[in-house]
Amino acid sequence: xxxxxxxxxxxxxxxxxxxxxxxxxxxxxxxxxxxxxxxxxxxxxxxxxxxxxxxxxxxxxxxxxxxxxxxxxxxxxxxxxxxxxxxxxxxxxxxxxxxxxxxxxxxxxxxxxxxxxxxxxxxxxxxxxxxxxxxxxxxxxxxxxxxxxxxxxxxxxxxxxxxxxxxxxxxxxxxxxxxxxxxxxxxxxxxxxxxxxxxxxxxxxxxxxxxxxxxxxxxxxxxxxxxxxxxxxxxxxxxxxxxxxxxxxxxxxxxxxxxxxxxxxxxxxxxxx
Numbered sequence: 074x075x076x077x078x079x080x081x082x083x084x085x086x087x088x089x090x091x092x093x094x095x096x097x098x099x100x101x102x103x104x105x106x107x108x109x110x111x112x113x114x115x116x117x118x119x120x121x122x123x124x125x126x127x128x129x130x131x132x133x134x135x136x137x138x139x140x141x142x143x144x145x146x147x148x149x150x151x152x153x154x155x156x157x158x159x160x161x162x163x164x165x166x167x168x169x170x171x172x173x174x175x176x177x178x179x180x181x182x183x184x185x186x187x188x189x190x191x192x193x194x195x196x197x198x199x200x201x202x203x204x205x206x207x208x209x210x211x212x213x214x215x216x217x218x219x220x221x222x223x224x225x226x227x228x229x230x231x232x233x234x235x236x237x238x239x240x241x242x243x244x245x246x247x248x249x250x251x252x253x254x255x256x257x258x259x260x261x262x263x264x265x266x267x268x269x270x271x272x273x274x275x276x277x278x279x280x281x282x283x284x285x286x287x288x289x290x291x292x293x294x295x296x297x298x299x300x301x302x303x304x305x306x307x308x309x310x311x312x313x314x315x316x317x318x319x320x321x322x323x324x325x326x327x328x329x330x331x332x333x334x335x336x337x338x339x340x341x342x343x344x345x346x
Contacts, residue, residue, distance in 0.1 A: 158189055193325035213270070217246070219245070
């Protein structure tokens with residue numbers, strides 16, 4: 074029967090003395106391993122391993138870490154845009170050269186700039202890039218073929234000929250592109266250049282439209298790999314999340330607080346006038 078202390082409660086001091094006698098040294102938090110020679114050696118933590126240290130070193134080279142911690146973060150952003158833009162367009166150019174498939178189009182340049190300069194903005198999401206260029210190409214083809222039926226003698230398939238029917242084609246293509254992009258909520262400014270190029274008659278065969286779409290998919294895949302792995306950012310698989318984009322400032326196309334203040338002040342001044 075267990076003894077009672079002065080307060081009439083069970084006395085556990087004997088158990089405590091036994092525990093102290095059984096283990097005279099307090100337990101250490103380090104993990105120990107019993108070797109074959111009877112020696113107990115501390116086991117290394119996973120954080121001390123080579124793989125962990127390598128991953129930590131590479132993580133410190135990611136763009137998001139440099140932007141948040143480095144003093145001259147804008148310099149790293151400039152180098153990032155330069156390197157990724159050169160590599161992305163270089164790969165597409167190399168694929169076009171090897172396969173002899175039309176993959177190079179002027180709108181790819183500004184699209185690549187947006188994808189790597191403001192990767193977390195809605196304009197840089199895969200949905201906006203792919204849908205907007207597709208809508209622009211289809212709008213340009215629709216306007217071109219419609220006016221060809223109305224003015225068959227205008228030679229609208231020849232990009233070198235500028236006439237009043239050509240003016241109508243360009244206007245209709247740009248109008249359709251803007252309306253459909255707003256309706257689908259996928260704004261991406263470089264898509265307007267795609268509509269203009271198609272309306273001018275440079276996409277005379279469907280194979281070029283297919284080449285544009287393949288080039289866009291290749292560009293978006295590179296943006297996903299670069300922005301996720303080397304950038305360390307949660308670049309979306311398809312659609313941008315505005316709540317996440319707000320936390321990335323200029324990487325999401327959002328200016329600093331000072332510029333936002335002056336922009337708001339300018340708007341108020343012009344509203345008063």
